[in-house]
Amino acid sequence: MAKAVFHKNQRVYVKSVGTWALIEKVKPQWVKDVEEPVKIYYDCGLGRDFLAHELAAEQPAEADTGQWRLMRLKNKWQSVEECAHHPVPGTYPVVVTDTRDWGGWRVPGAEYDRDPARIEAQARMIAHAPRLVALAEQLARAVAEDPDAGEEMLALARRAGELVRAVRNLPAADAATSNAEATRLAE
Incomplete structure (x- = not known):
C-alpha cells in the first residue's frame, strides 16, 4: 500500500x-x-x-549560522607587487556564509586597498559573529539559572541578553518582557 x-x-x-x-x-x-x-x-x-x-x-533553510568562515580570494585587479603592503599580498578576505563557498560578505577592492588592516579585522569579526552570539546566549542562560550569581555577573548577563536581542532583532514588546525578567532575576 x-x-x-x-x-x-x-x-x-x-x-x-x-x-x-x-x-x-x-x-x-x-x-x-x-x-x-x-x-x-x-x-x-x-x-x-x-x-x-x-x-x-525542498530543504528548509538552515538556521545554523555557525558555519561562517573566512576565505581568501585572489586579487584580480592588482598584481602581488602592487599590493605588497596588504597583510596577505595578492588576496583579499571574503566571509562565506554558505556551505557551497558563495554568499556572504565581500568588500570592493578600492576600499580594501585604502585600509586593509581594518577590513581584515572586520572580516574576522563577521566570521566569528555567530559563535560570539551563541556564547552571549550561553552566558545569559547560565547566569539566569544560577541563584548565587553576583551583581557583576548579572550585569554582564543583562548586557549579553541585550546584545543577543539586538542581533536577533526582537520586537520592542519582547524586549520589554525580557528586561522585566532580567530585573526580576537581579532582585
Whole structure:
C-alpha cells in the first residue's frame, strides 16, 4: 500500500526534468476492494505524472549560522607587487556564509586597498559573529539559572541578553518582557 509523501502546493525538485515545480494534484491509484491506494502519482504541471522517487522535497533553510568562515580570494585587479603592503599580498578576505563557498560578505577592492588592516579585522569579526552570539546566549542562560550569581555577573548577563536581542532583532514588546525578567532575576 502507498502513502502520500508530498502534498498539494508543495515545492519539489523534479529529478528527471531537472527543474523545480509545485505539486498541482495528488493522484492516488485505487484498486477495487483495497482500502488504501496502491500507488500515488503527483501532477506537477509538466505534462506527465511523477512518482515519489522522481521528486525531492525542498530543504528548509538552515538556521545554523555557525558555519561562517573566512576565505581568501585572489586579487584580480592588482598584481602581488602592487599590493605588497596588504597583510596577505595578492588576496583579499571574503566571509562565506554558505556551505557551497558563495554568499556572504565581500568588500570592493578600492576600499580594501585604502585600509586593509581594518577590513581584515572586520572580516574576522563577521566570521566569528555567530559563535560570539551563541556564547552571549550561553552566558545569559547560565547566569539566569544560577541563584548565587553576583551583581557583576548579572550585569554582564543583562548586557549579553541585550546584545543577543539586538542581533536577533526582537520586537520592542519582547524586549520589554525580557528586561522585566532580567530585573526580576537581579532582585
